[in-house]
Amino acid sequence: MKNVQLYDKNFKLYLTHDQILKAVDEVAKKINSDYSTEDKPIFLGVLTGCFMFLGDLMKRIEVDCEICFIRLASYEGTSSTGKVKQMLGLTQSVRGRNVIVVEDIVDTGNTIMELDQILKDAGARSIRYASLLLKPNNYKGTLNVDYPALSIPNDFIVGYGLDYDQIGRNLKDIYVLDIEETERRKSINIE
Ligand code: IMP
Numbered sequence: 763m764k765n766v767q768l769y770d771k772n773f774k775l776y777l778t779h780d781q782i783l784k785a786v787d788e789v790a791k792k793i794n795s796d797y798s799t800e801d802k803p804i805f806l807g808v809l810t811g812c813f814m815f816l817g818d819l820m821k822r823i824e825v826d827c828e829i830c831f832i833r834l835a836s837y838e839g840t841s842s843t844g845k846v847k848q849m850l851g852l853t854q855s856v857r858g859r860n861v862i863v864v865e866d867i868v869d870t871g872n873t874i875m876e877l878d879q880i881l882k883d884a885g886a887r888s889i890r891y892a893s894l895l896l897k898p899n900n901y902k903g904t905l906n907v908d909y910p911a912l913s914i915p916n917d918f919i920v921g922y923g924l925d926y927d928q929i930g931r932n933l934k935d936i937y938v939l940d941i942e943e944t945e946r947r948k949s950i951n952i953e
């Protein structure tokens with residue numbers, strides 16, 4: 763599919779499933795070389811957007827590891843509210859553990875900055891960040907994203923776990939907001 767429409771917005775193909783999986787391969791390779799079975803890392807998926815990335819990443823991890831989740835939310839529609847809400851707490855203790863956070867996308871960095879504090883308070887031994895996507899021009903955090911799979915411009919995207927007002931997460935490719943087409947359709951409807 764080259765184009766999709768979600769509610770009032772049009773999106774165009776941006777990254778194919780194959781391109782995404784190549785980037786996931788690279789992240790998995792790095793994690794496999796940085797961690798051993800003795801480290802027994804815990805992958806902490808940040809719901810909801812992480813689920814596809816986490817699924818494909820975990821199939822490629824070769825060291826013994828555990829998986830848990832937390833649910834944070836900061837976006838409404840197509841922009842960040844600047845506030846991070848905790849919708850579901852840590853599903854498992856991380857005290858003394860090596861945590862690898864798995865995010866769909868790091869945008870302003872508010873979410874991972876907040877999460878870092880939550881994990882420190884919870885007694886994590888080490889904390890690293892893996893993110894499928896990174897918007898470096900929007901990033902205002904002070905933490906290093908250790909495993910960024912792909913860097914993208916400041917455009918709004920959907921698919922492969924990422925949503926527009928909760929829909930579009932099931933798309934296997936990633937799509938970018940097509941502002942011109944969205945405006946064109948809007949003007950036709952109004953006339
Ligand atoms: P941050 O707190 O600004 O870094 O934003 C992180 C969260 O905002 C991500 O985990 C996503 O849930 C959401 N987000 C940021 N950019 C996008 C986007 O382009 N499309 C969909 N969700 C996004």
Ligand code: MG
Nearest residue numbers: 809810811866
């Ligand atoms: Mg998210």
